Amino acid sequence: MHKSIIALGFILANVAAIAQVNIHLTNSEVTEILAGNYNPNDYQPSVSFTDPHAIAAELSSRVNADSLRSYLKRMSAFETRNTGSDTISDSRGIGAARRWAYQMFEKFSNENESRLKISFLQFDRNICGITQHKNVVAVLPGKQTPDFNSSQTGIIIIEGHLDSRCNTSCDTSCLAxxxxxxxxxxxLVMELARVMAKYEYNRTIVFMLTTGEEQGLHGAEAMAKYCGDNNIPIAAVLNNDVIGGVICGETSSPPSCPSENAVDSTQVRLFSGGSFNSPSKQLARYIKLQYEEELLAHVEVPHLVTIMTAEDRTGRGGDHIPFRSAGYPAMRFTSANEHGDASNGPNYDDRQHTSDDILGLDTDNDGQLDSFFVDFNYLARNAVINANAATMIAQNVCSDLGFTVEQST
Ligand SMILES: [Zn+2]
Structure with a gap:
């Protein structure tokens, strides 16, 4: 008995020692916005654009495939965004990448009457030998201040992990x-910050780039913990991870690709946890429903929006999971087809989690990429599906998320 108490005490102490600590926003204005301590009148645009149906009608023409391509090209130049990589250099590593993302969010804000408020969410944890880490967040304050006691005021988080890796999770020297x-x-997250900053939403929207995903979803866990610790209500988390490729590799984690080199540029998968009527499953169904009800009439290339049974692909995970674990509705958008199962075994020959996860190839040797592994138009269409869903939730279009589905017998 005595022995087991000591053992338990050791385990608890260990857990406390490895959890994220000192989680805080580096911009105090953003701290106050997420706490609901602000006057919405201070953040109104000069032209009020609030009608969700009108917003849905123009999203497809405003989300720009060339913008997405330019962000990807810039990101590739950092060579690696590994969580443990250089934080001092301005040209290589996660530090340079997150400062660039921060500056891009500031640029988008400047183009939209300073309506986005930018911050790092900083936390301490030893990951790959580095003890301090930063997510990047851009916050668009809502007309309703986030209030823990009102279910109509929960914030919306649109996120994606900025960090990258190759075969070994803490290898900071390889090209990643x-x-x-x-x-x-x-x-996708950056483009939506640019596009959506124009609109006046009821709910606050947070555009977030996380770190430490590849070592255990640490950046998302820090945000989920921060929101829990500070009573910040969350209505929905839309996680985007592996969302631009359309080609199957030799391998893919089940539920899997149909065959090697199969192409699917008109389907996106929505993963969410829990049983049939869990809040996260309801969120996924809501996104599909609002796509069909509000967006489909305005798109040139329709997408098949597929609700998956599992929370993620077999043996895989993502940044929606820490939020779902903390009790918030959270889901993941992922491409229909993936190039690899990230197994990194001896015969693994796919791009995911290797130095081959590059933007494309220069097939005619003229110094310019001409064949791409990310389909920018497919990525743009997935961005629009995200924006439409966030818009409908933000404007409270049937968004109590309280409906249930009855299974037919
Ligand atoms: Zn990923």
């Missing part, structure tokens, strides 16, 4: 451009 995983999701 991480274009499909997860430059694609990061570019």
């Amino acid at each position: 451009e991480g274009m499909e995983d997860n430059g694609s999701g990061s570019a």
